[in-house]
Amino acid sequence: MRMVLAQGVINLKPCIIRFxxxxxxxxxxxxxxxxxxxxxxxxxxxxEYWREKTLFEIAYGVGTPSxxxxxxxxxxxxxxxxxxxxxxxxxxxFDSVILEREGYAxxxxxxxxxxxxxxxxxxxxxxxxxxCNKLVTSNVQDKRNME
Numbered sequence: 001m002r003m004v005l006a007q008g009v010i011n012l013k014p015c016i017i018r019f020x021x022x023x024x025x026x027x028x029x030x031x032x033x034x035x036x037x038x039x040x041x042x043x044x045x046x047x048e049y050w051r052e053k054t055l056f057e058i059a060y061g062v063g064t065p066s067x068x069x070x071x072x073x074x075x076x077x078x079x080x081x082x083x084x085x086x087x088x089x090x091x092x093x094f095d096s097v098i099l100e101r102e103g104y105a106x107x108x109x110x111x112x113x114x115x116x117x118x119x120x121x122x123x124x125x126x127x128x129x130x131x132c133n134k135l136v137t138s139n140v141q142d143k144r145n146m147e
Contacts, residue, residue, distance in 0.1 A: 034123055034125065036087055036115065036116050037066060037084055037087075038085060038112050038113060038116075039083070039084055039085075039112075039113040040059060040082070040087075040113070041081070041082055042110060043079070043111060044080070044108065047078060049099070052073070055068055056068075056083075059085050061097040061110075062094055064086040066084040067083070068083050069082040069084070089116070090118070090123050093115070096109050097110060117131075119131070121134065
């Protein structure tokens with residue numbers, strides 16, 4: 001069990017399995033799900049960086065990469081490289097990464113395709129803070145307590 005938990009995340013391409021200890025009183029409704037798989041575009045990335053290993057190393061700057069899309073692998077579309085990345089939505093989503101080589105560095109813009117709604121109040125994927133039921137409920141209770 002320790003060996004499995006030490007792995008943390010296993011990449012099954014295109015899926016990721018995340019391991020954690022299960023408590024005896026597990027309630028699936030109270031589990032925080034902050035990770036989502038999102039297609040990421042690395043904009044204006046020179047073709048010399050379009051090798052799988054290099055793209056994965058760059059994508060680790062925003063999350064855990066899973067797969068590279070077919071157009072990127074075959075270099076059919078040269079405007080951006082596209083990679084499926086497991087992203088922790090509760091962390092900051094970076095809009096660029098800095099690539100460094102010996103004596104040279106440059107910035108690459110990162111674009112996220114259709115990332116899911118995320119509420120930073122209750123750390124839940126599926127709604128925003130403006131739509132958060134827990135905030136609305138607590139605000140109503142606060143108003144009742146003030147009256």
